[in-house]
Amino acid sequence: MSTDSDKIRIVFLGTPAFSLPALQTLADDPRIEIVTVITQPDRPSGRGQKLGPPPIKVLADQLGLKVFQTPSIKKDEFLKHHLREVAPDFLVTVAFGQILTQEILDIPKVATVNAHASLLPEFRGANPIQQAILQGKAETGITTMLTELGVDTGPMLLKLTLPIGPEETMGELTERLSQVGGSLLVDTLIGMKNGSVKPQTQPHELATHAPKCKKEDALLNWSESAEQLQLKIRAFNPAPGAASFLVGGERIKLLRARVYQPPATAHSEEILKTGQPGQILAIMESGILICTGDGILEITSLQPAGKREMSARDWAQGHFKPSSDGKRVLSGFISETSAPQPA
DSSP: OOOTTTSEEEEEEEOSGGGHHHHHHHHHOTTEEEEEEEEOOOEEETTTTEEEOOHHHHHHHHTTOOEEEOSOTTTOHHHHHHHHHHOOSEEEEESOOSOOOHHHHTSSSSEEEEEESSSTTTTBSSOHHHHHHHTTOSEEEEEEEEOOSSTTOSOEEEEEEEEOOTTOOHHHHHHHHHHHHHHHHHHHHHHHHHTOOOOBOOOGGGOOBOOOOOGGGGBOOTTSBHHHHHHHHHHTTTTTOOEEEBTTSOEEEEEEEEEEOOOSOHHHHHHHTTOOTTBEEEEOSSOEEEEOSBSEEEEEEEEETTSOOEEHHHHHHHHSOOOTTSOOOOOBBOSSSSOOOOO
């Protein structure tokens, strides 16, 4: 059993829900002592924009840990003084959201360790999970690394690889990755203490980047292929949500989709080849079929403006009412990626 003098003393820096499993795992390990938690200030959230604490603050309070909230760690002289006073072995960062200065990196006795949600040197930057899906990767993972002043350029420590499901969304993949980061951090800290984990320089020539995406990047262009559009729908779920405008101007978020494989009959294939990009071709039991620049996309779940998520079939049956002859005119989505302008 570890005595207090044997424990690895850390300061944990994190903010969003992604960081929660890591903090909990580190707090549960008897070989590790969390002396301080640092997170961002309270922010407005939700429809009412009420001020609320970040998820890490809530969990740290529940665990009885000392918590500091700061808008700028590099300018917070009181906090920097506190860090020097507690003299941790490690600073551990998981989606903290602020850039650390060399002054702060020099405080821990051993190092500052970060858990990054990619297989470095792939996808350095702010949006590694989203980029892994956008680029159609079959796998991704978590890399623990030593933090230095460059963005995700520090020496690598340990890696854990996870497969990406063919229809997995960014939200689902983020949740799975968050669940494994804590145990990898524990293995990293213990390994660095006993010497079994050695830093490895990243092959910088192989580095790729994951910049922040703008909201307009989530507007769909139906002249792209069904495969590309499906990747975007997955990568922008849950936020900001891949979107398109119906002919007439209504904005719809498209939440789940798959590339449609038509049955091997000449008649059905011929019908599906007659549409224009963005045209809704049919209402199926499992969703709606939309023509793209290459292939057919089957939308299974969507969210009309101001409403909750619903099945695409239910929406289409309610939206496209049958005319007197019992047929539906299905219309479609505009192929341009910009919002329609009023006449």
